[in-house]
Amino acid sequence: KAGVTQTPRYLIKTRGQQVTLSCSPISGHRSVSWYQQTPGQGLQFLFEYFSETQRNKGNFPGRFSGRQFSNSRSEMNVSTLELGDSALYLCASSSGATAGSPLHFGNGTRLTVT
Amino acid sequence: EDQVTQSPEALRLQEGESSSLNCSYTVSGLRGLFWYRQDPGKGPEFLFTLYSAGEEKEKERLKATLTKKESFLHITAPKPEDSATYLCAVQVGRAGTALIFGKGTTLSVSS
Numbered sequence: 742k743a744g745v746t747q748t749p750r751y752l753i754k755t756r757g758q759q760v761t762l763s764c765s766p767i768s769g770h771r772s773v774s775w776y777q778q779t780p781g782q783g784l785q786f787l788f789e790y791f792s793e794t795q796r797n798k799g800n801f802p803g804r805f806s807g808r809q810f811s812n813s814r815s816e817m818n819v820s821t822l823e824l825g826d827s828a829l830y831l832c833a834s835s836s837g838a839t840a841g842s843p844l845h846f847g848n849g850t851r852l853t854v855t
Numbered sequence: 856e857d858q859v860t861q862s863p864e865a866l867r868l869q870e871g872e873s874s875s876l877n878c879s880y881t882v883s884g885l886r887g888l889f890w891y892r893q894d895p896g897k898g899p900e901f902l903f904t905l906y907s908a909g910e911e912k913e914k915e916r917l918k919a920t921l922t923k924k925e926s927f928l929h930i931t932a933p934k935p936e937d938s939a940t941y942l943c944a945v946q947v948g949r950a951g952t953a954l955i956f957g958k959g960t961t962l963s964v965s966s
Binding site for chain 1: 886887889891896897898899900901904906942944946951952953954955956957958959
């Protein structure tokens with residue numbers, strides 16, 4: 742079974758630009774979550790989508806947004822990039838059917854903002 | 856505020872030297888506690904889910920246990936390939952799969 746696929750693997754952007762990251766979940770998984778990982782803050786939850794609806798949202802500014810398509814694929818968008826947005830962005834998929842359903846992570850997109 | 860704290864931040868072991876990693880949590884409505892392993896340049900890899908105090912799970916040289924306030928990841932006779940960052944996370948009392956992660960313990964095992 743193919744794992745979670747994230748594209749691109751690396752991105753370099755300039756302050757003020759916007760960026761879109763893509764995630765293809767494990768086949769059959771309806772829940773897709775996004776996390777930001779930095780050395781200082783560790784892994785922090787951004788948002789979760791389930792069946793095309795945002796189910797949960799973390800404490801990030803409105804510049805961070807996402808969506809999920811009918812085939813469960815998801816995209817995350819960051820507008821007006823700031824230097825502090827440099828991080829590893831991880832996507833995770835889950836069946837989401839029961840409490841404690843494990844999340845399966847992709848290898849992330851490394852975003853560098855200059 | 857829900858919080859997860861892992862200790863130590865870093866741990867160096869000799870091959871075969873058993874030890875334990877700690878994850879303490881302060882949360883309301885624990886739905887599950889998760890352990891992940893993360894290798895450099897990769898996403899976290901799922902290891903275990905624990906649901907209630909007293910529960911234990913094992914996989915090869917790893918054993919995870921859970922109490923009402925903390926979880927331990929015991930590593931028995933580690934090998935160099937066990938070197939990685941081990942992350943603990945909790946899922947709390949709301950719908951969905953959102954996890955609160957600790958900052959991890961980086962384990963180095965030398966031969």
